[in-house]
Amino acid sequence: MNYVGIDIGSTASKVVARGKDIFQFVLPTGWSSKEATTIIKEKLLENGIDVLSDETKVVATGYGRAAVDFADYTITEITCHARGGRELAGGDCSIIDVGGQDTKVILLSNGTVQDFQMNDKCSAGTGKFLEIMANRLGVTLQELFELAEKGTVLPISSLCTVFAESEVINYIGEGRSREDIAAGVVDSVAAKVAQLGQRKRLSENLILTGGLSHNEYFTEILSKKVGQKVNSVENGRYAGALGAALLAEEKTVGAARKRNS
Amino acid sequence: MADNQKMWDELGMNLELHDQLCEVLPQAFGDVFLSQENRPESMDYYNMVVADIHGIRPAELIEHQKKGGKVFGTFCVFVPDEIIFAADAIATGLCGGSQFWVPGGEKVLPTNTCPLIKASVGARLDRTCPFFRIADMYIGETTCDGKKKAWEILSEDVPVHVMNLPQMKRAKDIKAWAEEIETFKDVIEEFTGNKITGEKLAESIQLINNKRKALERLYNYRKNENLPISGTDALVISQIAFYDDPARFTQMTNKLCDELEQRVQDGVSVVPDGTKRIMLTGTPLAIPNWKLHNIIETSGAAVVCEEMCTGTRYFENQVDEAKETVEEQIESLAERYMKINCACFTPNEGRIDDILRLAKEYKVDGIIDVNLKFCNLYDTEGYFVERAMKDAGIPVLGIETDYTDSDAQQLRTRISAFVEMLNN
Numbered sequence: 001m002n003y004v005g006i007d008i009g010s011t012a013s014k015v016v017a018r019g020k021d022i023f024q025f026v027l028p029t030g031w032s033s034k035e036a037t038t039i040i041k042e043k044l045l046e047n048g049i050d051v052l053s054d055e056t057k058v059v060a061t062g063y064g065r066a067a068v069d070f071a072d073y074t075i076t077e078i079t080c081h082a083r084g085g086r087e088l089a090g091g092d093c094s095i096i097d098v099g100g101q102d103t104k105v106i107l108l109s110n111g112t113v114q115d116f117q118m119n120d121k122c123s124a125g126t127g128k129f130l131e132i133m134a135n136r137l138g139v140t141l142q143e144l145f146e147l148a149e150k151g152t153v154l155p156i157s158s159l160c161t162v163f164a165e166s167e168v169i170n171y172i173g174e175g176r177s178r179e180d181i182a183a184g185v186v187d188s189v190a191a192k193v194a195q196l197g198q199r200k201r202l203s204e205n206l207i208l209t210g211g212l213s214h215n216e217y218f219t220e221i222l223s224k225k226v227g228q229k230v231n232s233v234e235n236g237r238y239a240g241a242l243g244a245a246l247l248a249e250e251k252t253v254g255a256a257r258k259r260n261s
Numbered sequence: 262m263a264d265n266q267k268m269w270d271e272l273g274m275n276l277e278l279h280d281q282l283c284e285v286l287p288q289a290f291g292d293v294f295l296s297q298e299n300r301p302e303s304m305d306y307y308n309m310v311v312a313d314i315h316g317i318r319p320a321e322l323i324e325h326q327k328k329g330g331k332v333f334g335t336f337c338v339f340v341p342d343e344i345i346f347a348a349d350a351i352a353t354g355l356c357g358g359s360q361f362w363v364p365g366g367e368k369v370l371p372t373n374t375c376p377l378i379k380a381s382v383g384a385r386l387d388r389t390c391p392f393f394r395i396a397d398m399y400i401g402e403t404t405c406d407g408k409k410k411a412w413e414i415l416s417e418d419v420p421v422h423v424m425n426l427p428q429m430k431r432a433k434d435i436k437a438w439a440e441e442i443e444t445f446k447d448v449i450e451e452f453t454g455n456k457i458t459g460e461k462l463a464e465s466i467q468l469i470n471n472k473r474k475a476l477e478r479l480y481n482y483r484k485n486e487n488l489p490i491s492g493t494d495a496l497v498i499s500q501i502a503f504y505d506d507p508a509r510f511t512q513m514t515n516k517l518c519d520e521l522e523q524r525v526q527d528g529v530s531v532v533p534d535g536t537k538r539i540m541l542t543g544t545p546l547a548i549p550n551w552k553l554h555n556i557i558e559t560s561g562a563a564v565v566c567e568e569m570c571t572g573t574r575y576f577e578n579q580v581d582e583a584k585e586t587v588e589e590q591i592e593s594l595a596e597r598y599m600k601i602n603c604a605c606f607t608p609n610e611g612r613i614d615d616i617l618r619l620a621k622e623y624k625v626d627g628i629i630d631v632n633l634k635f636c637n638l639y640d641t642e643g644y645f646v647e648r649a650m651k652d653a654g655i656p657v658l659g660i661e662t663d664y665t666d667s668d669a670q671q672l673r674t675r676i677s678a679f680v681e682m683l684n685n
Contacts, residue, residue, distance in 0.1 A: 078678030
């Protein structure tokens with residue numbers, strides 16, 4: 001059997017396949033989650049997995065999960081991230097996921113979600129915020145972090161991305177250095193992410209997932225804001241897709257067991 | 262519906278704008294209500310009322326006015342309908358539950374005003390709600406700062422009487438509310454020209470108590486393991502309670518309850534076994550705001566109770582029917598109304614006790630605490646609600662939303678995740 005987890009995020013689509021071979025890949029979601037889904041289907045086929053076969057079980061998650069019309073199950077990204085996070089952290093943990101469009105804090109207990117918090121509609125404290133600010137400074141995301149490491153934080157206080165962008169424009173107008181502005185941007189995102197979890201009792205085993213999970217500079221800043229160590233994990237951006245693939249297996253096995261009993 | 266057009270025209274409504282609303286409502290109602298399976302047959306009555314919500318009842322109110330009767334528009338569960346009906350007048354709810362009316366309200370109100378207030382003011386100023394056109398006088402109250410100032414704006418357009426609701430629940434506050442009801446009685450008597458006697462008031466106390474009892478009976482059926490009615494259907498009944506003729510509403514709701522009684526005996530349920538039971542707490546859901554119930558009940562859970570003004574806060578506690586003099590009756594009214602646990606009071610621990618009690622009575626698996634955007638009072642009180650539920654081991658999800666559909670997908674994700682969490 002092949003178990004495939006597909007996480008269609010607003011920015012990137014992540015796929016984890018667990019069968020004879022275990023592999024993963026990521027691609028930009030682009031303008032259409034439908035189109036991304038078609039590409040994923042073809043890519044899986046190239047790797048010997050036919051999503052339409054009875055030998056393959058697919059769980060779709062992420063904001064574009066409904067676009068995956070060949071999915072056997074759709075499960076929310078909260079549940080999938082929790083399952084994937086548990087695998088990556090090696091047991092019960094708390095997860096901070098910074099996504100392209102939303103940010104969430106998930107608390108696990110006895111292997112399942114015990115509580116969670118998601119940001120409101122607003123994009124402050126998400127990857128989108130970083131993208132917009134990097135664009136404004138004319139650098140890539142990677143460069144934004146490199147600049148930030150060399151800079152001294154300039155405060156950005158607006159909670160709204162649009163207003164925060166105005167603050168950045170003001171700083172540019174004042175002739176402040178890109179390094180300092182970049183440091184301010186990263187600091188502001190970390191502060192907003194930390195705020196989301198401040199009413200929750202986070203586990204000491206706290207991990208960061210999402211596109212920034214491998215970014216040590218960001219986890220360092222975030223740790224300071226949260227007031228405890230935030231661990232980066234390898235493959236953190238695949239947490240949702242991994243969880244989806246694991247749940248595909250558990251659901252299939254569970255259903256078979258139910259049938260046989 | 263040609264008669265409706267004529268009536269709306271004579272009411273001075275903005276027909277062109279109102280038509281836009283009439284075009285979308287049937288679709289919305291069909292999508293949310295008629296798509297449900299295994300609904301009780303007696304829901305037909307409420308379907309009919311909603312299908313012609315700006316037609317049937319407004320026509321009755323106009324008929325009442327033609328006979329010299331007065332109509333009072335109200336916004337809040339604290340306004341004692343008993344006084345109004347005792348003066349042979351009619352109390353009716355006013356529109357305020359759709360995004361359709363919000364831009365109209367934003368012309369005069371600050372953006373960070375709650376959608377309920379914006380929609381109400383917009384419905385009046387844009388002339389797109391017949392109830393607002395018909396009402397001879399509006400009765401406001403001081404339950405929040407946004408409303409207090411909104412009355413001032415509305416009073417430039419139509420007579421408004423504002424009742425000063427105390428913000429604490431000491432003995433002297435209950436006495437003050439009794440005095441406020443006394444003043445209200447004088448205003449109603451003068452405006453209608455009808456004297457409110459002990460006999461009249463006793464009758465109307467019974468009339469409104471009976472309506473509350475019918476709603477309580479309806480809600481009691483939702484405590485069953487087998488749910489004989491969906492939360493979405495129960496919500497629309499709660500919403501209609503604010504508009505309908507009380508005697509007819511009571512009769513129709515009791516008829517529905519007879520059917521539910523039979524369903525309970527037959528073990529009929531509108532949801533599969535093991536469906537998670539959700540209670541909503543927080544700010545009111547004015548008609549036609551069905552957004553959350555629809556999302557929850559199409560995400561694999563059932564809404565079994567609303568600790569809201571459109572819910573338990575409306576019907577819990579009866580007015581003592583044994584009192585004969587107007588003075589004593591007003592005291593009983595004050596006592597009953599001051600038992601409502603609204604976030605406008607400080608402190609408001611009674612509300613936490615209510616939620617814990619209801620969670621038990623309705624065998625609730627999880628609570629969704631709902632806040633209409635910019636309702637500072639309920640939003641702040643959410644802190645205590647969340648903490649108390651955590652201490653009691655009841656999962657709780659806090660949600661802030663307005664009347665737009667722009668966050669529908671986000672809400673669906675959060676609510677589905679909450680349901681998945683309860684199922685694990």
